[in-house]
Amino acid sequence: MATPVRERARIALSAARRRTLALADCLPDAELTEQHSPLMSPLVWDLAHIANQEDIWLIRRAGGRPGLRPDLDPLYDAFRHPRAERPGLPLLAPDQARRYLADVRDQALDILAAAPPPGHGFLFGMVAQHEQQHDETMLATHQLRRGPAVLDAPAPPAPDPGAPPLPAEVLVPGGPFTMGTSTDPWALDNERPAHTVEVPDFWLDTVPVTNAAYRQFVEDGGYEDPRWWHPAGWRHRQDAQLTAPGFWLRDGSVWLRRRFGHTEPVPPDEPVLHVNWYEADAYARWAGRRLPTEAEWEKAARHDPAAPAPRRHPWGEAAPGPAHANLGQRHLQPAPAGSYPDGAAPCGARQLLGDVWEWTASSFTGYPGFAAYPYREYSEVFFGDRYRVLRGGSFATDPVACRATFRNWDLPVRRQIFAGFRTCRDAPEDAGA
Ligand code: AVJ
Ligand code: FE
Numbered sequence: 001m002a003t004p005v006r007e008r009a010r011i012a013l014s015a016a017r018r019r020t021l022a023l024a025d026c027l028p029d030a031e032l033t034e035q036h037s038p039l040m041s042p043l044v045w046d047l048a049h050i051a052n053q054e055d056i057w058l059i060r061r062a063g064g065r066p067g068l069r070p071d072l073d074p075l076y077d078a079f080r081h082p083r084a085e086r087p088g089l090p091l092l093a094p095d096q097a098r099r100y101l102a103d104v105r106d107q108a109l110d111i112l113a114a115a116p117p118p119g120h121g122f123l124f125g126m127v128a129q130h131e132q133q134h135d136e137t138m139l140a141t142h143q144l145r146r147g148p149a150v151l152d153a154p155a156p157p158a159p160d161p162g163a164p165p166l167p168a169e170v171l172v173p174g175g176p177f178t179m180g181t182s183t184d185p186w187a188l189d190n191e192r193p194a195h196t197v198e199v200p201d202f203w204l205d206t207v208p209v210t211n212a213a214y215r216q217f218v219e220d221g222g223y224e225d226p227r228w229w230h231p232a233g234w235r236h237r238q239d240a241q242l243t244a245p246g247f248w249l250r251d252g253s254v255w256l257r258r259r260f261g262h263t264e265p266v267p268p269d270e271p272v273l274h275v276n277w278y279e280a281d282a283y284a285r286w287a288g289r290r291l292p293t294e295a296e297w298e299k300a301a302r303h304d305p306a307a308p309a310p311r312r313h314p315w316g317e318a319a320p321g322p323a324h325a326n327l328g329q330r331h332l333q334p335a336p337a338g339s340y341p342d343g344a345a346p347c348g349a350r351q352l353l354g355d356v357w358e359w360t361a362s363s364f365t366g367y368p369g370f371a372a373y374p375y376r377e378y379s380e381v382f383f384g385d386r387y388r389v390l391r392g393g394s395f396a397t398d399p400v401a402c403r404a405t406f407r408n409w410d411l412p413v414r415r416q417i418f419a420g421f422r423t424c425r426d427a428p429e430d431a432g433a
Contacts, residue, residue, distance in 0.1 A: 005118060005121045005185075006112055006113070006121075008125075009112060009121065009124035009125060009128065010109065010112060012124075012125065012128035012129075012400045013105070013108070013109075013112075013124065013127070013128045013131070015128075015132075015398070015400070016128050016131035016132045016135065016398070016400070017101070017105065017131070019132070019135045019329065019398070020046075020047065020050060020101070020131060020134070020135055020138070021098075023043070023135060023138045023139060023142065023151075024043055024044075024047060024094070024098075024138075026150040026151060027043070027150060029093075029094045029095075031043070031145070031147075032044040032047075032094045033087070033091070033093070033094065034087070035084075035086070035087040036141050036144045036145040036146070037141070037144040037416065038083070038084040039083060039084075039144070039414075039416050040083055040137070040140065040141040040144060040416070041083050041086045041137075041141075042086060042087050042091070043138055043141055044091055044092070044093070044094050044097050045076070045086045045089075045091055046134045046137060046138050046141075047092075047094070047097040047098065047100075047101060048072065048075075048076055048091065048092045048096075048097040048100055048101075049076040049078070049134065050101065050130070050131050050134050051097065051100040051101040051104045051105075052069070052072050052073060052075075052076040052100075053076075053127060053130055053131075054104045054105070054108055054127050054131075055067050055068050055069060055070075055072075055100075055104045056073065057123050057126065057127050057374070058104075058107075058108040058111060058112075058123060058124065058127055059104060059107050059108060059111065061120070061123060061374070062111055062116045062120035062123045062124070063107065063108070063110075063111035063116070065107065065111070068100070068103055068104055068107070069100065072092075072100075075089055075090070075091065078377075079377055079381075108124075108127075112124060121185065122185065122186070123374065125185065125186040125400075126186075126188065126374070128400055129186065129188070129400055129401040132397070132398035132400055132401045133401055135329070135396075135398065136394070136396045136397055136398075136401075136418070139329060139332075139396045139418075140396070140416050140417060140418065142260055143247070143259070143260060143416070144416055145261075147261060148261050149260055149261030149262055150260075150261065151260050151261075151332060152260075152332070153329070153330065153331050153332040154330075154331060155331060155333065156326050156330075156331040156333070156334070156335035156336070156339065156395075157335070157339070158336060158339075159335075159336055159338045159339045159341075160341075163338075163341065166206045166207065166338050166348075166350065167206055167348070168205065168206060169203040169204060169205055169206060169424075169425075170203070170204055170206050170300075170347045170348040170349050171201060171202075171203055171347065171427065172199070172201065172202055172203075172204055172296065172299055172300045172303070172347045173201055173303075173305055173347075174198075174199060174200040174201035174202075174427070175198070175199070176196050176197070176198055176199075177196070177197055177198075177199050177295070177298075177299040177302075177303050177310065178194050178195070178196055178309065178310050179194070179195055179196075179197045179295055179298050179299070179367070179405075180192055180193060180194050180195055180298075180367050180405055181193075181194050181405045182194040184312065184403065184405060186400070186403075187403075187405055187406075188378065188379065188406075188407075189370070189371065189372055189373040189374075189378060189379055189380075190364075190366065190367075190370070190378075190379035190407050191367075191405040191406065191407060192367065192369075192370070192371070193367060193368075193369045193370075195367055195368050195369065197295045197299075199295050199296055199299045200426070200427070201426075201427035202292070202296055202424050202425065202426055202427050203424060203425050203426075203427055204292060204296070204300050204347070204349055204422065204424045205349075205422035205423050205424065206338075206348060206349055206350055207271070207337035207338055207349075207350050207351055207422065208271035208272070208334075208337060208351060208355065208356055208358060208420045208421065208422045209271065209272050209280075209283065209420060209421055209422055209423065210268065210269055210270060210271060210272060210337045211245075211255075211266045211267060211268050211269070211270050211271075211272050212268035212269065213272075214245065214272040214275070214283060215255060215266070215268070217282075217283045217286050217287070218243070218244050220286070222282060222283065222286050223237060223242060223243050223244070225286075227285075228282040228283075228285045228286045229278065229281075229282045229285075230278055230281055230282070232278070232412075233277075233278025233279075233281060233282060233412070234278075236276075236278055236413050237278065237279075237282075240413070242276075242279065245257075245272055245273065245274045245275045245279070245415070246273075246274030246275070246415045246416065247259065247274055248266060249263070259332070259333060260332055267333075267336070269336035269337055269338075270333065270334045270335070270336055270337065271334045271337055271351070271355050271356045271420040272356075272420045272421075273333075273334060273356055273418060273419070273420050274415045274416070274417075274418070274419070275359075275415055275419065275420060275421070276412060276413050276414055276415040276419075277359045277388045277410075277412035277413075277414075278412055278413065279415070280359040280419075280420075280421035281359075281361075281412075283421075283423070284421075284423040287423060288425075289423035289424060289425050290361065290423065290424060290425065291359060291360055291361040291421060291423060291424070292360055292361065292422070292423075292424040293360060293361045293362050294360045294361075294362035294389045294391065294407070295362075296360075296424060297352075297358065297360050297391045297392070298310075298391065298404060298405065300345055300347050300349050300352065301313075301314050301345055301349070301352040301353070301391070301392070301404040302314070302345075302404045302405070303346065303347070304346045305346065306346075310404075311345075311346075311404065312403050312404060312405075313325075313343075313353060313403060313404055314343060314344065314345035314346075314349070314352045314353060314404060315342060315343050315344065315345070319399065320353065320354075320399040320402065323340070323342040323343070324340060324342055324343035324353070324354075325340055325343045325351070325353040325354030325355070325393075325402075326339070326340070326351075326354040326355045326395045327353065327354040327393055327394075327395065327397055327398065327399050327402055328395075328397070328398050328399055329395065329396055329398070330395075331395050332395065332396075333395060334355040334356050334394070334395055334420070335351070335354075335355055335395075337350075337351065338350060339351060339355075340354070349422075352391075352392050352404070353392050353393055353402055353403075353404065354392070354393055354394065354395060354397070354402070355392075355394060355395055355420075356392075356394050356395075356418060356419060356420030356421075357390040357391070357392060357393065357394045357397075357408055357417060357418055357419040357420070358390060358391050358392045358419070358420060358421050358422055359388060359389075359390055359419060359420075359421040360388065360389045360390065360391055361388075362388065362389045363384065363385045363386075363387065363388060363389070364379075364382055364383060364384070364387040364388065364389050364407070364409040365383050365384070366379070366380065366383050382409055386411065387409040387410060387411060387412075388409065388410065388411075388412050389407055389408070389409050390407075390408040390409065390410065390417070390419055391406070391407065391408070392404075392406075393406065393408075394417075394418035394419070395418065396418050397418075
């Protein structure tokens, strides 16, 4: 009984470590210690922070051991030092950070093999997810970095050209829905507990908003018209001089984008990427639509009218595979909109998991009955109206940190994350009668 839990944790930890090292080993030490953007840590901070969290939660908490470097806790406490200040700290050098990672991992695997789960199984899953989350952050740092490409991956497969065209939107039927989970063993505190919400009928975009559609908003003067913008968004769009999604460059009548060191034409069929919440909100208003709430998004992704309980993934309970979704940094870009028929939700929406994180209309708050676990700083300190929720994961998100209940959050001005969106509208009141 306990063996599969242990084995699953061991596999997840090893997969995370392979990715962490791949993201670091492709750069010379000087590029690990330099700061590529004030929004991000030097990559060497992420390395030692990953090790330090594992030291805290697996060696000390789960293992009951003294820990390898408790003296480093303050240096790698994300709350003590904002990202912009991290390059000035006396950080471990790259070889020391790699050593710390390896030494902590040796002890963590001993502890895992010797005793901990079931009771501490969650902590091992949490630490594997934590490392994968930082791997996504490290990939965002790679995207901000200047210089020749050091990462490469095959493009996602093109959708079947013979497939019938998809409807622009799908109806999500109204009625009660069970949001969140009380039983998923790897769910983080903010996904808990399960609770019932009433979600009326609404129409949701079948696929995320594409570059081609977003370009129409840009070329229609969307960035010059305050009518479409939230007042704070309009101020930010002026202060930051936003005119198009992040990493887009106009070359005459052609739009190019920078992507991991390559400059290439913006692919019209891909979901738009690197837009902030204000841009997503403005586009939706321009289109006569709105962003879905978090409850609407989750219902579209999990609700099966034919089943008593919601699904873990849009396609069902099966673990995410390459036919379901573009996850796990297999590809370093979103797949064209309309890909992954095998990953469709019961309502018919596609690509809810993977490709791009999707901004929702909702602020990040605790569900009724929320209890912080294992520490308040994972989620609770972010609750309130400052952060907006993103759902679904991106091409950069590992399957271990992606399920239909998973909640991500960021400030509405941020666009270095791998975020896009889809829109929706209320169903007219007489619809479906
Ligand atoms: C859930 C992605 C918002 O990166 O701030 C990493 C994840 N928490 N270390 C973040 C996280 C602690 C978190 N996000
Ligand atoms: Fe962290």
